[in-house]
């Protein structure tokens with residue numbers, strides 16, 4: 030399956046450590062040994078994984094946090110890896126019932142005009158009502174704010190639409206809680222992962238201000254995420270990203286190779302009167318990831 034970043038693959042040797050790991054975790058036959066994937070849910074001295082509460086230096090209004098579907102910040106935890114300063118994996122951020130809210134936004138609202146999706150990027154006419162048109166299974170990405178140009182690999186000032194206010198508030202709250210007070214959400218890529226889909230190895234370097242973190246929100250089913258180094262020869266770390274996980278990359282980790290070689294279903298979502306059964310159904314077999322970035326030096 031071709032994914033949005035596949036044209037971005039560096040001309041690496043076929044046997045780079047990163048590519049080898051990608052193939053290993055993507056393989057169906059034989060399937061990978063899942064016990065080799067880092068769970069990151071408890072401290073592990075051997076691997077240098079530390080889990081701690083988030084230092085609660087910021088206090089955004091708790092009413093706003095509740096509106097965004099967030100747990101109180103003192104219930105969040107952060108996992109770090111000693112050998113990879115610049116990765117923070119936040120857990121406990123979202124209340125369980127809010128995962129479907131964000132999935133609903135990614136499926137019903139964000140793909141609509143003026144936002145751009147893979148379904149209309151190469152068509153003269155903006156497709157509307159992807160949701161009602163039954164095109165959900167072909168939806169692979171939506172861009173918000175600055176619309177990333179996949180061919181030119183850049184953001185252009187002419188191609189920009191308003192950033193959704195709920196995602197803006199979520200991103201600012203999470204960034205500030207993690208110590209990035211000045212973060213300004215200006216663009217997001219929503220990636221949709223049906224079963225068996227992958228995201229090829231790539232580095233996110235198009236943003237003009239690389240001193241700002243990148244926030245990555247995962248909802249729905251679970252991914253194996255490969256966190257590599259700046260060289261494809263560096264052995265990547267495989268880790269699970271589950272619904273509600275927030276990965277923050279900054280500093281030395283802002284420009285590393287990463288990929289999603291596998292998505293698998295393990296998380297049941299129950300029917301709920303608050304959500305269309307199509308959303309619940311989608312959540313039960315697909316994964317959605319939102320990466321939020323600041324483009325400019327603000």
Ligand SMILES: O=C(O)CCC(=O)C(=O)O
Pocket residue numbers: 218220228233245247252254270287288289318320
């Ligand atoms: O789906 C993910 O976890 C990663 C997405 C990603 O790397 C990207 O959008 O640049």
Ligand SMILES: [Fe+2]
Pocket residue numbers: 231232233287
């Ligand atoms: Fe990326």
